[in-house]
Amino acid sequence: MAKKEANAISPTRAENYPEWYQQVIRAADLAEQSPVRGCMVIKPWGYALWENMQRVLDAKFKATGHKNAYFPIFIPKSFLEKEAKHVEGFAKECAVVTHHRLELGPDGTLIPAGELEEPLIVRPTSETIIGAMFAKWVQSYRDLPLLINQWANVVRWELRTRMFLRTTEFLWQEGHTVHATAEEAIAEARLMLDVYEEFAEKYMAMPVIKGEKSEAERFPGAVSTWTIEAMMQDGKALQAGTSHFLGQNFAKSSEIKFLPESGELQYAWTTSWGVSTRLIGGLLMTHSDDDGLVLPPRLAPVHVVILPITAKAEDPAAVVAYCKKLRDDLQALRYHERNVEVEVDERDLRGGEKNWSWVKKGVPIRLEVGPRDMAQNAVFMARRDLPPGEKQTVPRDTFVNGVVAMLEEMQAKLLERAKALRASRTKEIEGKADFYAYFGNSADEAAASQSGFALVHWAGDSALEGKLKTELGVTLRCVPLAASEPGTCPFTGQPSKQRVIFAKAY
RNA sequence: CGGGGCGUAGCGCAGUCUGGUAGCGCGCACGGUUCGGGACCGUGAGGUCGCAGGUUCGAAUCCUGUCGCCCCGACCA
Numbered sequence: 001m002a003k004k005e006a007n008a009i010s011p012t013r014a015e016n017y018p019e020w021y022q023q024v025i026r027a028a029d030l031a032e033q034s035p036v037r038g039c040m041v042i043k044p045w046g047y048a049l050w051e052n053m054q055r056v057l058d059a060k061f062k063a064t065g066h067k068n069a070y071f072p073i074f075i076p077k078s079f080l081e082k083e084a085k086h087v088e089g090f091a092k093e094c095a096v097v098t099h100h101r102l103e104l105g106p107d108g109t110l111i112p113a114g115e116l117e118e119p120l121i122v123r124p125t126s127e128t129i130i131g132a133m134f135a136k137w138v139q140s141y142r143d144l145p146l147l148i149n150q151w152a153n154v155v156r157w158e159l160r161t162r163m164f165l166r167t168t169e170f171l172w173q174e175g176h177t178v179h180a181t182a183e184e185a186i187a188e189a190r191l192m193l194d195v196y197e198e199f200a201e202k203y204m205a206m207p208v209i210k211g212e213k214s215e216a217e218r219f220p221g222a223v224s225t226w227t228i229e230a231m232m233q234d235g236k237a238l239q240a241g242t243s244h245f246l247g248q249n250f251a252k253s254s255e256i257k258f259l260p261e262s263g264e265l266q267y268a269w270t271t272s273w274g275v276s277t278r279l280i281g282g283l284l285m286t287h288s289d290d291d292g293l294v295l296p297p298r299l300a301p302v303h304v305v306i307l308p309i310t311a312k313a314e315d316p317a318a319v320v321a322y323c324k325k326l327r328d329d330l331q332a333l334r335y336h337e338r339n340v341e342v343e344v345d346e347r348d349l350r351g352g353e354k355n356w357s358w359v360k361k362g363v364p365i366r367l368e369v370g371p372r373d374m375a376q377n378a379v380f381m382a383r384r385d386l387p388p389g390e391k392q393t394v395p396r397d398t399f400v401n402g403v404v405a406m407l408e409e410m411q412a413k414l415l416e417r418a419k420a421l422r423a424s425r426t427k428e429i430e431g432k433a434d435f436y437a438y439f440g441n442s443a444d445e446a447a448a449s450q451s452g453f454a455l456v457h458w459a460g461d462s463a464l465e466g467k468l469k470t471e472l473g474v475t476l477r478c479v480p481l482a483a484s485e486p487g488t489c490p491f492t493g494q495p496s497k498q499r500v501i502f503a504k505a506y
Numbered sequence: 507c508g509g510g511g512c513g514u515a516g517c518g519c520a521g522u523c524u525g526g527u528a529g530c531g532c533g534c535a536c537g538g539u540u541c542g543g544g545a546c547c548g549u550g551a552g553g554u555c556g557c558a559g560g561u562u563c564g565a566a567u568c569c570u571g572u573c574g575c576c577c578c579g580a581c582c583a
Contacts, residue, residue: 311541356544
């Protein structure tokens with residue numbers, strides 16, 4: 001017998017959270033480091049998660065009237081230069097293509113040749129190039145609203161990368177819309193924020209707070225940026241999605257103009273909104289435990305894995321057949337907009353090892369099915385939301401009839417657990433000293449502290465935000481859309497309309 | 507770009523201080539015994555020690571340079 005290990009993942013969350021995060025990715029086989037600096041390879045299990053996210057979000061975008069399209073990965077440098085704040089925001093992190101040919105050098109190496117007249121920027125986001133096309137597509141109020149979404153990869157040359165949370169290249173969707181009025185554009189941006197919120201809570205089981213970004217945290221070139229902010233298990237905030245009201249800023253830089261029903265040619269109003277593969281990092285840090293990944297059933301690539309136990313069977317083929325019949329019966333069931341996904345794992349591995357591999361991958365339900373179970377027409381069931389050893393025998397029919405409800409119960413439980421954690425690490429703070437104490441009084445201490453969200457009244461500005469960031473390492477995550485009572489800002493002594501959220505963030 | 511750590515077999519590491527031609531665990535392949543909580547025995551494959559110079563009879567080890575990775579900052583979805 002093997003020695004018993006307490007946990008599948010080492011170190012545990014408590015011991016070293018960042019290292020734990022990386023080990024979970026490795027143990028679940030979600031992704032791995034690539035030969036290219038800052039870029040990861042998303043492996044099948046991780047990509048399947050992304051595909052499930054895409055499937056759900058894509059349907060929601062279409063249900064709200066958006067169409068998919070695709071725009072070039074290369075953006076002429078001059079396009080990016082059109083909007084001053086946009087340039088300022090992205091210039092520092094752009095990959096630039098300057099040549100279009102390689103020539104064989106004397107020493108066998110390849111030398112870039114054929115210098116481009118105008119450098120091309122690998123898109124860090126597509127507002128400018130999409131704007132150039134929208135300018136052609138929009139002539140009349142009859143062309144509006146124009147509601148487009150693109151699934152794409154983007155590149156931001158970040159100084160420091162972390163798998164899924166911040167990589168040089170990442171996958172995302174970016175919605176871009178054009179409207180006749182500011183009101184309509186704002187409504188669009190807010191609608192998509194609601195879509196993101198619903199997705200985060202109902203599918204990812206990740207509770208989020210909708211709010212507006214401060215000027216300092218706003219998207220470069222936007223008039224308003226709204227966000228969904230989630231709390232990870234270490235108490236840090238994760239910006240999980242953003243939606244921007246761009247005013248007429250990009251319409252002006254891209255010349256998106258239209259003739260209204262009555263009156264003169266005018267600039268249109270635009271929005272953009274996006275979520276990325278960062279959501280996978282958020283999902284991981286919301287639910288996973290010291291035994292690896294924990295997946296919310298609604299996004300799990302596999303709901304039920306069946307492990308045939310054939311070693312002692314007189315007739316192994318009969319056990320496998322029993323498992324496959326069970327799989328077929330389960331797969332005929334509908335669970336939340338799709339069929340129940342079942343995998344029979346016939347790999348030639350020892351039972352314990354095989355079982356643990358699925359624990360680490362986060363599959364909601366594991367079934368060990370051997371001759372004993374077959375004889376009594378039952379299954380031996382383990383749930384990912386219970387300790388790995390807590391397994392029980394369940395009559396086959398009871399399991400089949402109850403599996404959909406069980407998945408829903410697990411989904412709900414994950415959301416409740418995440419909400420409880422957030423509540424336990426959210427604190428209303430009234431005084432400046434309390435605020436500093438909450439975050440450990442210094443940036444170093446804040447990194448190690450058990451802090452979370454601080455709800456504090458606020459009448460400060462960007463300079464004050466900068467000061468708090470320097471001193472404590474915390475940022476103003478958002479001004480929640482949900483109203484709170486008026487009060488007094490502890491930093492300025494000025495009256496405050498409502499509380500804002502400060503936290504350390506990813 | 508600043509501060510710290512690290513590049514040795516697929517993974518995790520020892521060996522580096524005190525130079526002598528590479529080792530351990532896991533994994534992998536094969537054979538056997540096992541198997542419902544991460545098995546065991548045996549045999550075997552697998553490494554130009556990140557890269558480039560230098561010192562030396564001899565470099566994983568010493569020197570110089572360089573590339574890359576991780577953690578903490580600054581910056582950011």
